[in-house]
Structures are given as C-alpha cells and as structure tokens.
Amino acid sequence: MALADILAEDRPRRPGTQAALAELSETFGDRLATGEDVRRAHSHTTTYIPNQLPDAVLFARSEAEVQTLVRIAARHGMPIVPFGVGSSLEGHVNAPFGGVSLDLSGMNEVVSVYPEDLDCIVEPGVTREALNEHLRDTGLFFPIDPGANASLGGMAATRASGTNAVRYGTMRENVVGLNAVMADGSVIRTARRAKKTAAGYDLTRLLVGSEGTLGIITRLNLKLYGIPEQVLSGVCPFPDVVSAVNAVIQTVQIGVPVARIELLDALSIEATNRHSKLDLPATPHLFVEFHGSPASVADQAASFAVIIEENGGGEFRSASRAEERSRLWKARHDFYWASIGLRPGAKAIATDVCVPISRLADCIEETRMDAEAAGLIAPTVGHVGDGNFHVTLLIDTDVPAEIDAAEAFLKRLAERALDMDGTCTGEHGVGQGKRGYLSAELGASVDVMRAVKTALDPSNIMNPGKIFSFETR
Amino acid sequence: MALADILAEDRPRRPGTQAALAELSETFGDRLATGEDVRRAHSHTTTYIPNQLPDAVLFARSEAEVQTLVRIAARHGMPIVPFGVGSSLEGHVNAPFGGVSLDLSGMNEVVSVYPEDLDCIVEPGVTREALNEHLRDTGLFFPIDPGANASLGGMAATRASGTNAVRYGTMRENVVGLNAVMADGSVIRTARRAKKTAAGYDLTRLLVGSEGTLGIITRLNLKLYGIPEQVLSGVCPFPDVVSAVNAVIQTVQIGVPVARIELLDALSIEATNRHSKLDLPATPHLFVEFHGSPASVADQAASFAVIIEENGGGEFRSASRAEERSRLWKARHDFYWASIGLRPGAKAIATDVCVPISRLADCIEETRMDAEAAGLIAPTVGHVGDGNFHVTLLIDTDVPAEIDAAEAFLKRLAERALDMDGTCTGEHGVGQGKRGYLSAELGASVDVMRAVKTALDPSNIMNPGKIFSFETR
Numbered sequence: 001m002a003l004a005d006i007l008a009e010d011r012p013r014r015p016g017t018q019a020a021l022a023e024l025s026e027t028f029g030d031r032l033a034t035g036e037d038v039r040r041a042h043s044h045t046t047t048y049i050p051n052q053l054p055d056a057v058l059f060a061r062s063e064a065e066v067q068t069l070v071r072i073a074a075r076h077g078m079p080i081v082p083f084g085v086g087s088s089l090e091g092h093v094n095a096p097f098g099g100v101s102l103d104l105s106g107m108n109e110v111v112s113v114y115p116e117d118l119d120c121i122v123e124p125g126v127t128r129e130a131l132n133e134h135l136r137d138t139g140l141f142f143p144i145d146p147g148a149n150a151s152l153g154g155m156a157a158t159r160a161s162g163t164n165a166v167r168y169g170t171m172r173e174n175v176v177g178l179n180a181v182m183a184d185g186s187v188i189r190t191a192r193r194a195k196k197t198a199a200g201y202d203l204t205r206l207l208v209g210s211e212g213t214l215g216i217i218t219r220l221n222l223k224l225y226g227i228p229e230q231v232l233s234g235v236c237p238f239p240d241v242v243s244a245v246n247a248v249i250q251t252v253q254i255g256v257p258v259a260r261i262e263l264l265d266a267l268s269i270e271a272t273n274r275h276s277k278l279d280l281p282a283t284p285h286l287f288v289e290f291h292g293s294p295a296s297v298a299d300q301a302a303s304f305a306v307i308i309e310e311n312g313g314g315e316f317r318s319a320s321r322a323e324e325r326s327r328l329w330k331a332r333h334d335f336y337w338a339s340i341g342l343r344p345g346a347k348a349i350a351t352d353v354c355v356p357i358s359r360l361a362d363c364i365e366e367t368r369m370d371a372e373a374a375g376l377i378a379p380t381v382g383h384v385g386d387g388n389f390h391v392t393l394l395i396d397t398d399v400p401a402e403i404d405a406a407e408a409f410l411k412r413l414a415e416r417a418l419d420m421d422g423t424c425t426g427e428h429g430v431g432q433g434k435r436g437y438l439s440a441e442l443g444a445s446v447d448v449m450r451a452v453k454t455a456l457d458p459s460n461i462m463n464p465g466k467i468f469s470f471e472t473r
Numbered sequence: 474m475a476l477a478d479i480l481a482e483d484r485p486r487r488p489g490t491q492a493a494l495a496e497l498s499e500t501f502g503d504r505l506a507t508g509e510d511v512r513r514a515h516s517h518t519t520t521y522i523p524n525q526l527p528d529a530v531l532f533a534r535s536e537a538e539v540q541t542l543v544r545i546a547a548r549h550g551m552p553i554v555p556f557g558v559g560s561s562l563e564g565h566v567n568a569p570f571g572g573v574s575l576d577l578s579g580m581n582e583v584v585s586v587y588p589e590d591l592d593c594i595v596e597p598g599v600t601r602e603a604l605n606e607h608l609r610d611t612g613l614f615f616p617i618d619p620g621a622n623a624s625l626g627g628m629a630a631t632r633a634s635g636t637n638a639v640r641y642g643t644m645r646e647n648v649v650g651l652n653a654v655m656a657d658g659s660v661i662r663t664a665r666r667a668k669k670t671a672a673g674y675d676l677t678r679l680l681v682g683s684e685g686t687l688g689i690i691t692r693l694n695l696k697l698y699g700i701p702e703q704v705l706s707g708v709c710p711f712p713d714v715v716s717a718v719n720a721v722i723q724t725v726q727i728g729v730p731v732a733r734i735e736l737l738d739a740l741s742i743e744a745t746n747r748h749s750k751l752d753l754p755a756t757p758h759l760f761v762e763f764h765g766s767p768a769s770v771a772d773q774a775a776s777f778a779v780i781i782e783e784n785g786g787g788e789f790r791s792a793s794r795a796e797e798r799s800r801l802w803k804a805r806h807d808f809y810w811a812s813i814g815l816r817p818g819a820k821a822i823a824t825d826v827c828v829p830i831s832r833l834a835d836c837i838e839e840t841r842m843d844a845e846a847a848g849l850i851a852p853t854v855g856h857v858g859d860g861n862f863h864v865t866l867l868i869d870t871d872v873p874a875e876i877d878a879a880e881a882f883l884k885r886l887a888e889r890a891l892d893m894d895g896t897c898t899g900e901h902g903v904g905q906g907k908r909g910y911l912s913a914e915l916g917a918s919v920d921v922m923r924a925v926k927t928a929l930d931p932s933n934i935m936n937p938g939k940i941f942s943f944e945t946r
Contacts, residue, residue, distance in 0.1 A: 116722060116831035117860075159671045170669050172678070173646060188918040194827040195859045196643050197896040198632045198682055200903055200911055200940055201922045205645070205678030209671055226728045249589060255699045255765075257730070292728075293776070299768040354667040358589035386668045387590075423670040430673055438673055445661040448929065449674045455928030456921065467673055 001034050006055050013055070013098040016076030021056055023072050024100065028065075032100075033057045042083050042101040043094050048349055048395070048403050049432050052094040054081055054101035061106050063179065063187060063218040069102060070216065070461075071185040077459045082212040084125065084151030088158055089350055090431025092211055096465040102216065104153055110134045111219070118224045119176055119193060124153020124217045131222075140224040143168040146427070147333045153217045158429040159209030163332070166252070166385030167259040167291065170427065174223045177204050180215035183457035193221060206452070211429055212463035214456050228259075228291035232301055233325045234318035236308055237283045241265060241368075244284045245361040247311040248384045252357065256303050257296075258385060260289040262332055265368070267342065267379040275338030276331035281314070286384075287332055289325075332381075336392065339379050343394040346377075351410050351433075353417035354388040354426025363420055364389060367413055374409050388426035415440070435469040474507050479528050486528070486571040489549030494529055496545050497573065501538075505573075506530045515556050515574040516567050521822055521868070521876055522905050525567040527554055527574035534579050536652065536660060536691040542575060543689065543934075544658040550932050555685040557624030558600065561631055562823055563904025565684055569938040575689065577626055583607045584692070591697045592649055592666060597626020597690045604695075613697040616641040616732075619900065620806045626690045631902040632682030636805065639725070639858030640732040640764065643900065647696045650677050653688035656930035666694060679925070684902055685936035687929050701732075701764035705774060706798040707791035709781055710756045714738060714841075717757045718834040720784040721857045725830065729776050731858060733762040735805055738841070740815070740852040748811030749804035754787070759857075760805055762798075805854075809865070812852050816867040819850075824883050824906075826890035827861040827899025836893055837862060840886055847882050861899035888913070908942040 003025065007018050025032050033039070039053040060066050073080050079099030086093055095101060108125040115138050122131060129149045131142050146155060146162035154160075156178065161170035168174065177191030190203040207215055238244035241263070248261055264272060265284050273280055290300040301318075308316055319325050331338075339348050355363045364380055371378035371391070382389025391413060395402040414424040414437045424430075424437035439446050450468060453460075476498065480491050498505050506512070512526040533539050546553050552572030559566055568574060581598035588611050595604060602622045604615050619628060619635035627633075629651065634643035641647065650664030663676040680688055711717035714736070721734055737745060738757050746753055763773040774791075781789060792798050804811075812821050828836045837853055844851035844864070855862025864886060868875040887897040887910045897903075897910035912919050923941060926933075 114829065114831065116726070117829040118726065119829075159675070161669060165669065169646075172669075172675065173642075182917075182921065186917045186920070188921055189916065190918055192891070192894050192896050192914060193829045194861075194890075194895040194899060195830070196634060196638065196645075196827055196861060196899050198634075198898045198900050198902040199896045199907070199914055200682070200919065201687075201925060202632070202645065202675075202678045202682050203918055203921055205675045206925075209673070209675055214674075226726060228728065253589070253591065253699060255701065293772055295772040296769050299766055299772070303766065354669055356587065356590040356592075356666045357668070358587065388667075388669060417667075418665070421665050422667040423665050423672045425671045426667060426669050427671050429671040434672070441665060441672055443662065444655075444659045445663055445676055446673065447659070448655065448661055448676055451928045452674060452679075452925055455924045 001036055003034055006034060011098060012096065014077045014079065017055060017078045017098055020072055020076035020078035024058060024069065027068060028058060031059045033059070042086065042103065044086055046089055046350065047091055047433055048397055048406065049091040049094065052096045054095035055098045057101045057103055059103045059106050063181065066102065066181045066216055066218050067185055067187060069100070070181050070183065073100065073461050074183060074185055074459065077461060079461050079464050080216070081463050082157065082216050084154030085127065085149065087148035087150045088154065088431060089428045090433035092158065092429060092431040092466060094432060105151065107218070113138060115140060117193065119221060120224055121219060121221050122152055123219060124151060126152050128152060128155065135224065139227055141227050142222060143225055144171055144174055152220055152222065156208050156217055156220055157210065157212050159427070161383070161427040163260045163262055163383060165383060166261055167257060168225065171208055172205060175204055175208050176221040176223060178207055178217050178221065179219035180207050180217050182215045183459070183462050211431065211466050213453060213467055214462060230294045230297045231289060231291055231325065232297050232318055232320045233289040233328050234316050235280060235328065236286050236316045237281050237314040238286065239283060239312050241284050241364050242361040243311045243313065244286050245364070245384060247286065247307050247313060249357055250307045251304060252385055254303065256300050258288060258300065259291040260287065261385040262287040263382045263384040263389065265380045268335060268381050271338040271342050271379055272331050272335060275341050276334055278331055287328060335381055339392045339394060342377055342379065346394040347397045349393040349395060349406060350390055351413065352388060352390045352426050352428045353413060353422055353424060354386060355417050355420045355422030357387040359420040359422065360384060360387050363416060366416060367391060370409065370412055374405055376405060376409055386426065387422070430467045432466060435467065438469065474509055476507055479507060484571060485569065487550045487552065490528060490551045490571055493545055493549035493551035497531060497542065500541060501531060504532045506532070515559065515576065517559055519562055519823065520564050520906055521870055521879065522564040522567065525569045527568035528571045530574045530576055532576045532579050536654065539575065539654045539689055539691050540658055540660060542573070543654050543656065546573065546934050547656060547658055547932065550934060552934050552937050553689070554936050555630065555689050557598065557627030558622065560621035560623045561627065561904060562901045563906035565631065565902060565904040565939060567905060578624065580691070586611060588613060590666065592694060593697055594692060594694050595625055596692060597624060599625050601625060601628065608697065612700055614700050615695060616698055617644055617647055625693055625695065629681050629690055629693055630683065630685050632900070634856070634900045636733045636735055636856060638856060639734055640730055641698065644681055645678060648677055648681050649694040649696060651680055651690050651694065652692035653680050653690050655688045656932070656935050684904065684939050686926060686940055687935060703767045703770045704762060704764055704798065705770050705791055705793045706762040706801050707789050708753065708801065709759050709789045710754050710787040711759065712756060712785050714757050714837050715834045716784045716786065717759055718837070718857060720759065720780050720786060722830055723780045724777060725858055727776065729773050731761060731773065732764040733760065734858040735760040736855045736857040736862065738853045741808060741854050744811040744815050744852055745804050745808060748814050749807055751804055760801060808854055812865045812867060815850055815852065819867040820870045822866040822868060822879060823863050824886065825861060825863045825899050825901045826886055826895055826897060827859060828890050828893040828895030830860040832893040832895065833857060833860050836889060839889060840864060843882060843885055847878055849878060849882055859899065860895070903940045905939060908940065911940070911942065
C-alpha cells in the first residue's frame with residue numbers, strides 16, 4: 001500500500017506521522033515496508049483484542065539504525081512499537097496510535113560468549129532456541145523457556161519466564177545488563193559484566209518488563225548455566241488438583257531444587273493425550289524435571305517420591321533418555337495447540353495470574369468452578385512451583401456473547417488473584433489486556449510508574465497505549 | 474544543643490530548615506533529638522570521609538510518622554537522611570546539607586511470617602540477626618549476610634549482599650516487594666506477595682539500591698529459605714591467589730551449588746590467625762560452606778575435593794559441627810577487626826569492587842602489587858564466587874599524605890575494575906565515596922538515573938548528595 005492511502009485511514013494518529021514516515025522512507029528505502037500483509041503480521045496477537053496495524057514496518061539491522069529511527073520519530077512525535085517474533089499474549093505489538101513497528105528480528109547476532117564467566121552478549125532478535133543452538137558445543141545453556149521460540153529482546157521486554165523459572169528465575173534474574181535506545185535517541189548501557197553491582201539505580205531491572213514503553217533494547221548481557229550432568233524428567237498423576245499442589249508446596253518448602261514442576265489439570269491431560277499421542281490417566285498430573293549430578297538427581301527424585309506418596313500421587317513414570325524427555329516437554333509446550341482440539345474451530349485465549357503458593361489450590365479450584373458455572377471450556381496448566389498458572393479459554397470470537405463471557409471471566413480471575421495478594425499477570429505482562437487491573441493491584445505505585453514514563457519519554461512515543469490505562473496521545 | 478545554636482553553624486543548608494525543624498519539634502517532641510552526641514552517632518561512617526552531622530535526629534515509630542515527617546520536610550525543602558544501624562561504608566548516612574537523620578531502628582516489628590509461602594513481612598529496622606532469631610522455630614532462615622548486623626531496610630536500600638550471595642543472591646533477588654514513603658509523602662506498595670510478576674515497571678528493584686534517594690523504605694516483603702538439613706563448612710589452603718581463584722571458577726562453572734566461597738589472602742590469614750586464635754598456614758585460603766541434604770552435601774564436597782586437587786590446594790579441614798562452623802565464620806566476619814591488628818592505632822578503610830570472574834585473579838594480583846608499590850598495608854578478602862572482593866587499607870587518618878595515598882590507590886582500584894568490565898562497587902554502594910566513578914562506569918545511564926531522581930524527588934530532599942556527583946541543593 002502507498003503511504004498516502006494508509007495515512008488516509010481514519011484512526012488515532014499523531015500529527016507528525018506523515019513527515020516522519022517520509023523521512024524514514026528516504027533513509028531506509030525498501031526496509032520500510034507498508035504492505036498490508038506485513039503490517040497485519042506485525043500486529044497479530046493471540047488475544048481477543050482486535051488487530052491495530054502500524055502504518056509501516058521498519059526492519060532494522062543495527063543499534064545505530066534504531067537510533068536513527070528514534071531520532072526521526074522523536075522529532076515528529078511518532079510512535080514506535082518494538083517487535084521480536086510476535087509471540088506476546090496481551091496485545092503488546094498492536095499500534096493503537098499508528099506509527100512504526102520496529103522489527104528487530106534481523107538483529108540476531110550472538111555477539112560474544114564468555115564460558116569462564118557464564119554469560120554472553122546477544123542482539124535482541126536472537127531467539128532462545130537459536131542461542132541454545134549456538135551454545136551447543138560449549139556445555140552451556142540459557143534456561144528461560146516461555147514455550148514459544150520467542151526473541152530474547154521480547155522476553156526481556158516482557159519479563160518472561162516459563163517452565164524453568166522455579167529453578168533458574170525469570171528474565172528479571174537472568175539479564176546482567178542491556179543496551180537500550182531511549183526516547184531521546186541516546187544509547188545507554190545499564191551495567192558492566194560484573195555478576196553483581198551496587199552502582200546506582202537498577203536500570204537493568206527498570207527496562208526488563210517495561211514492554212518497550214521506556215526504551216528499545218538493542219543488546220542483552222545474559223547469564224548462562226552449565227548443562228546439567230544428568231537430567232531426569234517424569235510425570236505423576238494425582239487424584240485432584242489440591243493434592244498435586246500440596247505436593248508442589250512440600251517440594252519447594254523442603255528445598256528440593258526442582259528444575260521444572262508443571263501442573264496439567266484433567267482437561268489439559270485429555271487434550272494433551274489426544275494431541276501428543278500420550279496415554280496418561282485423565283486426572284491432574286505433575287510434569288517434573290530434576291537437574292544435577294547423578295547423585296543429586298537421585299537424591300532429588302528420592303525426596304520427591306516420598307512427597308508423592310504422602311500426597312496420594314500415583315506411579316512416577318520417569319524419562320531419563322533425551323528423546324523421551326523431549327517428547328514429554330514437547331507435549332507440554334504444545335499444550336496451546338492441544339487445547340484447541342478440545343473445541344475445533346475455536347480460538348484459544350491464554351491468560352495468566354500468580355498467587356502466593358499457599359493460595360494456589362484455592363485459586364485454581366475456584367477458577368475451575370467459575371468456568372463451569374459460566375459454561376466456558378477452560379483447561380488449566382501452570383508453573384505451580386512459582387504459584388503461577390494459565391487458563392486457556394476456547395471461545396468462538398465471532399460470537400460477541402462468548403467474548404463478553406470470556407472478558408467477564410478473565411476479570412473475575414484477575415480480581416480473585418488480587419484478593420489472594422497475587423498479581424494479575426505472573427509472566428505475560430500488561431500490554432493492552434491487563435491495563436485495567438494495574439491500579440487495583442498496585443495503587444499509588446502506578447503514579448510512580450507514570451512519573452518515570454513521563455520523565456523518560458515525555459512525548460510518549462515509546463509503545464504508547466501499553467501498561468497504562470490512560471490513553472495519552 | 475538548642476536548635477538555634479545548631480542552625481547558627483556555618484554550613485550548606487536549605488532555607489526552609491529552621492521552619493521544618495520547628496514544626497517537627499512541635500509534632501514529635503522529645504523524639505526529635507538535637508544533642509551533639511546523638512547527631513554525631515548518626516553521621517558516623519567507617520570511611521575517611523569527614524562526618525557531616527544532621528541538624529536533628531528523628532526516631533520514628535510507624536509508617537504514618539515517616540509520612541508526617543516527609544510531608545513537613547517536603548513543604549520546607551528540608552533533606553531527610555534515612556538511618557538503620559549506621560553500618561554503611563561509603564558515607565550514606567552523612568548529612569552534607571543538614572536536615573534530619575531519620576532513625577528507623579524503632580520500627581523493628583516482624584509483621585508476618587508465611588511458612589508455606591517462604592516469605593515474611595518486616596519493618597525496616599529489623600536487623601538480619603533479629604529476623605533469624607525470630608524465625609528460629611520455623612525451620613526457615615533469611616540468608617543474606619553482609620557481615621555487620623545491619624538493618625534489613627538499610628540492606629535493601631544499599632542492595633547489600635555478602636558471603637551467601639553466591640548461592641542465595643543479593644537483596645536484589647530477595648526482596649519480593651516493599652512499602653516506601655515517596656518524596657511527596659505518598660505511600661506505595663511496589664508488589665503483591667506473588668513470587669513473580671509481570672505487572673508494570675519493577676519499582677521494587679528501582680527502590681532496592683537507591684540508597685534513600687528516591688523514597689524511604691517502611692516495610693519489606695522478604696524471601697525465606699528452609700534451613701538446610703545439613704551444613705558443612707571448611708577451609709583449604711592454596712599456594713597462591715591465582716590457584717585459589719581458579720578453584721572457585723571451576724566450582725561455579727560445573728555448577729556445584731556452593732553456599733559460601735570466600736577468599737582470604739595470606740595477609741588476611743595472618744591477621745585472622747592472630748585475632749581469632751586460628752592456626753592456619755600463612756597462605757591464601759578458601760573458606761567454603763555447602764548446604765543441602767546429606768547426600769547432596771557429600772556430593773558437593775566430593776566434587777570440590779577433586780577441584781582442590783587439580784588446583785594444587787592443600788588439606789580441606791572441615792567443620793560440620795555448629796560450634797566449629799560458628800567459630801570459622803565468626804573469624805571471617807571479624808576480619809574487619811582482625812585487620813586493624815596488622816597496624817594497631819590505624820583506621821581500616823574497606824572498599825569493594827566486582828569484576829567478571831575470569832578477570833578476578835588478575836585484578837587481585839595487580840591490586841596487591843599496586844599496594845606494595847604504594848607502601849600500603851592492604852589485606853584482601855572476597856566473595857570470590859561472585860567476582861567481588863574487598864581491600865582494607867590500614868591508614869593513619871591524621872596523616873594527610875596517607876589519606877592522599879589511600880585515595881589515589883582507591884581510584885586506581887576502581888579504574889582497574891572498570892577496565893576489566895567490572896563495577897566500582899559490588900555491594901557497598903555509591904554513597905559519597907564512589908560518586909566520582911559512576912559516569913565512567915555507566916555513561917549516559919547516569920543521565921537516565923538523574924531524570925528518574927528529578928521526576929520522583931524534584932526538590933531533592935531524599936538523601937541529597939549521594940549517588941550523583943552534582944551537588945544540587
């Protein structure tokens with residue numbers, strides 16, 4: 001599409017957009033794409049939130065190019081929406097006020113690996129699988145695994161976590177430092193490569209989870225870990241969610257350093273059996289994994305066996321060979337696709353909350369009853385070692401009443417988590433979908449966030465319309 | 474002393490100070506102390522930086538009282554300097570522009586302990602030893618241990634860490650959320666009790682390490698850990714620093730989850746032998762500790778034994794009984810006092826830097842040679858698993874030439890750490906002592922920090938003169 005036609009569309013847009021796009025077009029030529037398909041692909045979200053297309057997509061190749069873009073955008077007050085692979089779940093990549101989607105997938109170099117120091121430096125477009133592929137011969141790996149093969153820049157920007165977080169932490173704990181282009185076009189490096197520092201404000205953690213609203217991440221210094229000498233995975237059935245969660249609480253409490261401990265409820269097992277050709281009994285299961293030396297793994301497994309026994313769990317089916325393990329975790333990761341099999345043709349809307357673990361069984365159980373009462377198909381899986389779980393709603397997004405029922409359910413779920421002193425999002429982020437809960441969750445803290453946002457991005461060009469519910473132009 | 478006499482002293486002071494103090498005196502009566510001794514005790518620092526007394530000291534008892542103080546101070550533009558136990562090392566509690574020292578030691582309640590969730594809520598004046606005493610019957614403990622029996626509020630404000638950080642992280646990783654009174658008198662709670670969250674900017678991490686310059690911490694939600702089933706400590710001599718550090722690198726790299734791994738160089742061993750009545754050979758040593766199940770501890774110790782062997786270490790003398798362990802770690806913690814024995818009558822000036830671990834041996838060795846060339850007595854100890862070490866200078870602070878030599882040495886040390894892509898402070902913080910290195914370390918990031926500071930504390934009443942080298946009034 002010609003820029004003139006795009007700009008003729010009636011939608012909220014900053015006055016300087018046309019001039020900014022003209023300047024970008026002149027600077028970047030073909031790498032400023034305006035075709036409808038590419039623009040649509042860059043606003044694709046797996047939510048019920050409608051797509052809001054950017055006016056153009058810029059494929060950047062370097063930090064210097066990002067800086068050039070930001071300077072042009074800043075001069076004209078045009079929004080920039082950073083884009084990795086588009087796997088975010090709360091509308092982070094939508095462009096409600098138009099402007100440019102900044103595609104960082106071309107900045108995909110692993111810049112350096114420091115095996116002695118257990119860290120590396122990567123560009124933001126490197127995906128987690130690409131990094132682990134690159135590391136294969138070093139004996140090291142990067143553990144954070146949100147399921148999707150997300151870009152590491154996107155994972156940092158949304159403070160992603162996933163199945164391994166119970167042992168290795170989230171992106172919050174695993175970014176040593178980063179480079180970012182700020183709203184005025186300056187480039188900052190937030191920390192040196194030392195493992196810890198007490199030198200001033202923790203800008204690394206301020207940028208991690210800021211969802212592109214404060215600056216654009218152009219380089220990441222990430223922690224790495226030695227590939228464990230031994231890995232043991234397995235699955236174990238439980239009579240109900242409460243006993244499975246109690247087993248998790250005990251595991252965490254006695255300090256078994258479990259690497260993954262995932263709950264799949266009965267409905268999720270049903271879906272997974274069908275999709276991934278497993279034959280698990282249709283009751284809640286824990287999928288677990290232990291990492292360590294052979295002695296440590298045996299020790300962990302023995303402790304866990306006692307906990308299973310005490311909580312009425314069934315047989316622990318282990319998978320120590322790599323291909324069995326891969327099959328198991330592929331089944332877990334494919335849950336999103338498996339869930340769609342529960343209602344062919346429906347769209348799967350994934351949400352996430354996180355509560356103190358002592359409230360987890362209650363929260364999951366109340367949520368299950370709520371879904372039942374609302375007539376919603378809502379399989380539940382969770383990173384239960386962290387008190388974090390996902391409900392996936394299978395809805396027909398062409399039926400407004402279903403969207404309404406889903407939205408009302410999601411609202412009750414967020415409020416339930418808040419009532420239990422939890423958070424409306426453990427790992428998916430706020431984006432557009434969770435903006436409405438932030439004040440209820442954090443009160444006056446949101447004013448402080450807004451003051452920081454205003455100080456660092458006074459013209460609100462950095463991913464506007466995300467995190468905050470006010471719709472500043 | 475009468476307020477009028479204090480205010481008659483010629484020193485930098487905000488114009489509204491007199492009015493603010495009068496109002497505080499009326500509101501708080503006797504709890505606003507103005508005696509010289511109490512004011513001096515609240516500006517005491519263990520640095521060569523001269524004491525800068527506050528005009529008064531307020532002993533607060535509640536968050537509401539802190540709020541009242543801040544509102545009065547904000548109205549008159551008077552500085553507030555938060556104070557825990559005064560164990561900070563870089564002049565954090567000095568009052569270069571006068572104003573009030575806010576003593577939080579009276580806010581020392583352990584508000585709640587949640588054994589199932591492994592966390593607790595405390596007031597900022599609770600010390601780490603008091604918290605662990607309180608937890609004694611729960612089977613839980615709080616691991617962060619900077620040596621001094623510091624207040625937890627102060628530890629959070631300075632992003633403290635210490636001997637256990639290699640296993641349990643620093644205050645950065647162990648504060649789940651906090652309450653703070655901000656410069657406008659508003660109270661914020663930065664996070665709910667969920668173990669992880671992706672809900673907006675990480676204000677918890679922004680406040681942790683902000684040294685009282687953004688807000689006053691009035692409540693902390695801290696992670697707890699199960700007391701390990703078994704603990705094994707021990708010491709091991711090495712022929713030189715390089716071989717000891719190489720042993721540490723291997724230990725970290727193969728993923729032995731060591732709980733503490735501390736280096737003491739030959740001079741430090743000499744001092745410690747004398748002070749703590751040990752009889753260790755006068756060569757560099759590692760002090761180590763393993764936590765876990767009996768099988769795990771045995772496994773860790775066996776792995777470490779191989780590493781000792783490969784790096785030419787001597788006999789590992791273990792201490793598994795609690796009293797032997799206490800004696801060992803008391804000796805390590807008493808190092809500060811032991812070091813003074815190397816030069817009776819001298820003052821011990823402790824500094825800290827942190828570098829990527831691959832550069833640690835070089836950094837320590839170059840620093841040792843530098844001290845020798847400069848004629849300085851400079852024993853070195855370190856949290857070497859993190860690449861973090863301390864040099865303690867024994868100097869006569871009455872001799873200006875010695876202060877000059879020490880300052881020049883400290884400058885070279887900070888620059889050496891920066892040249893190795895490290896930080897000028899791994900855990901002591903910036904305070905007044907390290908302000909001059911922040912720009913060299915972090916460049917344009919310092920402008921971003923300053924913008925955040927200005928946005929959240931426009932009148933610069935929150936611990937002014939710390940972190941930033943500009944001397945705004």
